[in-house]
Amino acid sequence: MSDLSKLDKIIDRWNADPEFVVEMFQDVQDQLGHIPxxxxxxxxxxxxAPRGSLFHIATFYQAFSLQPRGENEIQVCMGTTCYALGAQRVLEALERELGIAPGETTPDGKFSLRKVRCLGCCAxxxxxxxxDExxxxxxxxxxxxxxTGLS
Ligand code: FES
Known part of the structure; x- marks a missing residue:
């Protein structure tokens, strides 16, 4: 099934109701791996729904990605504790090594980088x-x- 017919099915499932655009995006993210x-x-x-608000929604929620995610998705916790313990410097080192910014995927599709909130293991x-490991x-x-251990 083509991506476009998948999209129509998803939108039909929610009766093309603008109240449910977040739910539609969740389905798109699940089925296509990103929101093209x-x-x-x-x-x-x-x-x-105006494109501007949809773009805002697609970039606001961390569960959504506008780009296909890489084989390895690296999430850097930027929660308060991790931040205080140097998460920003870890993020900068990852950006340097990978040559990408948070929200991006390397051109070879191997890595994507994301900033996330507390992952629940602050200690x-x-x-x-x-x-997810x-x-x-x-x-x-x-x-x-x-x-290197991931490649
Ligand atoms: S702040 Fe990073 S795991 Fe909680």
Whole structure:
């Protein structure tokens, strides 16, 4: 089934009701792995919701991604405790090593990087999660080896 016909089915499931655009985006994210620009435009055309608000929704919720996610999704916890323990420097080291900013995917599709809120394991901060597996007490100097271990 093409992505476009999947989109129509998703929008039909929610009766093209603009009240349910978040639910539509959840379905799109689940089925396509991200929210492509076409999907955003189609949801706008069929529900009448303005593209600007849809873009805002798609970028506001951390569960949504406008780009396909990489094979390894690296989430850097920027919660209060991790931040105080140096999460910003870990994030900067990851950005440098990968050559991408949070919200982006490397051109080879291997890694994507995201900032997230508290992952619930503050005691071992700063914390990074890779494909939902948590790595604690990570230091900027650990980042290069950490990435090598994932490739
Ligand atoms: S603040 Fe990072 S795990 Fe809680």
């Amino acid at each position: 620009r076409d999907a955003l435009e189609k949801v706008s055309d069929r529900t009448g 071992i901060g700063p914390v990074v999660a890779v494909n 948590v790595v604690g007490t990570i230091r900027p100097s650990d980042v290069a080896d950490f990435l």
